[in-house]
Amino acid sequence: MKLPVAILAVFASIAVTIDATVYFKEQFLDGDGWESRWVESKHKSDYGQWKLSAGKFYGDAEADKGIQTSQDARFYALSARFEPFSNEGKPLVVQFTIKHEQKIDCGGGYVKVFPSDLDQSNMHGDSQYYIMFGPDICGYSTKKVHVIFNYKGQNHLIKKDIKCKDDELTNLYTLILNPDQTYEVKINNEKVESGSLEDDWDMLPLKKIKDPEAKKPSDWDDRAKIDDPTDTKPEEWDKPETIPDPDAKKPSDWDVDMDGEWEPPMITNPEYKGEWSPKKIDNPDYKGAWVHPEIDNPEYSHDAAMYKFENIGVLGLDLWQVKSGTIFDNFLITDDVKEAEEFGKETWGATKGPEKKMKDEQEDMERKVREEEEKSKNKDAEGGDEEAEEEEEEDGEEEDGAEEDGEEVEEDAGTEEDSDVKEKDEL
Known part of the structure; x- marks a missing residue:
């Protein structure tokens, strides 16, 4: 009996869910309960507080x-800390969200995955991970996603440059490491790098390495072009780069005893053609660029468990x-890529829109x-300018009033003088 496609799809989904293993998940949903699950290092006394x-x-x-x-x-x-496990034969997915709402100028936003024997109370920058x-x-030059793996006790940085997000919103970062030795880096559930x-x-x-025994033959000619041996320099070619200015004249007040012998200033020679070189022709003996032969590197050995x-x-x-x-926030370590993707949608995916809306409104x-303040x-x-103008106007009115009073006083004084003159005439 054949089952409907829809039922098969449901069974497949259930199978994937059953097979998925979540080794670590942290969403900080129980208030201060996180403090009992997370350990602060005591390696230094002045670590920053969370x-x-x-x-x-x-x-x-x-x-x-x-x-x-x-x-x-x-x-x-x-x-x-979580229950120790090995990722042998299955994918390893490390995922979390991060928000630099402070417009970060210089600082890390990465996580480290440690072996279970780490002394958490003494974790520090040199602890092996x-x-x-x-x-x-950090500044304008460093805006990248670190992907560093420890192999045989040595930390190895990825050779590719993966650009990180530098905005103030929450972003979702996912690293997928597969047992076929491939990897994928996702930001906000979209692939940004793989290999x-x-x-x-x-x-x-x-x-492969260059064969230490191989050397370029002494007669190997790798010059694609050579000078034309039949080309010769024209006789009239050699002209000086500068010549005395033919239009210059000695000043009339030039004193040889005081100023020395007069010489006209130098100017660029219009007939100067530069340094001559023969024209180039194809080299008849050209054999191409010599390539150093390579051999298998005796020190190389494939490691399927890297x-x-x-x-x-x-x-x-x-x-x-x-x-x-x-x-x-939203830390997740699992062996199932689909589980991580769905978890990202349920957390970051569900709140990213409202978060941006709130930020835009603020x-x-x-x-x-x-x-309004402006x-x-x-x-x-x-x-303030209007008050200053009003004060100036008031001051002007006072001055005008004073001038009018002065005119009245002068008129009165003139009348008194006329009266005195009349009195003298009468006497």
């Missing part, structure tokens, strides 16, 4: 709560931040407040 926060803007006040760096210019060292993954930002461990890291010696880590057991945050405020409100400042400035 706090539970959804930040200044968010999509869900509770679901978006994560641990946030709270002190500027500090190292941070925090880790959580298996994987380091996540964004790192193989052997090609993109210098973990193994080169497969991807494998035997004792994964701790997830840590070991980083430095100049400006604090970064929020880490910025719009802040912009309006700034505009208008108020301009209005106060205009009011």
Whole structure:
């Protein structure tokens, strides 16, 4: 009996879910309960402190709560333990969300996956880890995603440059390491880089090396062009680069005894043709560029277990931040790529839209407040100008009044003088 396609799809989905193993998940949904699961390193006494926060803007006040760096210019060292496991024969997926709402200028946003024997109370920058993954930002030059694997005790950086997000919103970072020694890096559930461990890291010696016994033959001519042996320099070619100015004249007041012998200034020779060189022709003896032959590298040995880590057991945050405020959330370590993708949709995917809306509304409100403050400042400035004009007008009116009073006084004084003259005449 054949089952309907829809039922088969359901069975397949259930099978995938059953097969998926989640080794570690942390969403900080139980208030301060996270403090019992995470251990702060005591390696230094001045590590920065963490706090539970959804930040200044968010999509869900509770679901978006994560641990946030709270002190500027500090190292941070925090880790959580889980049941140890090996990723042999299956994918390893490391995923988390991060929000740099403080407009980070310099600081790490990556996680480290440690072996289970890590002493969490003494975790520090030199503690040996298996994987380091996540964004790192410092100025304009460093804005990249670190992907570092430890192989035989040595840390190896990826040779590719993967650009990280540098905005202030929450972003989802995913690293997938497959047992076929391939990898994939996703940001916000979209692939940004992929390849193989052997090609993109210098973990193994080169497969091929230049043959140390091979040397370029002494008669090997690798010049594609040569000088034409039949080409000769024209007789009239050699002209000086500069010549005395023929239009220059000795000044009339030139004194040989005082000024020395007069010489006309030099100018560029219009007939100067530069340095002559014969024309080029194809080299009849050209054999092409010599390629150093390669041989198999005797030190190379394929390792099909480069991807494998035997004792994964701790997830840590070991980083430095100049400006604090970064929020880490939604940690997941699993062996199922689909599980990680769905978890990303349920967490980051569900709140990214409302988070951006809230941020945009806050910025719009802040912009309006700034505009109102600017208008108020301009209005106060205009009011001050009007008051100054009114004061000037009042001062002008007072001066006009004083002038009028002076004229009246002068008129009265003139009348008194006339009266005195009349009195004298009568006498």
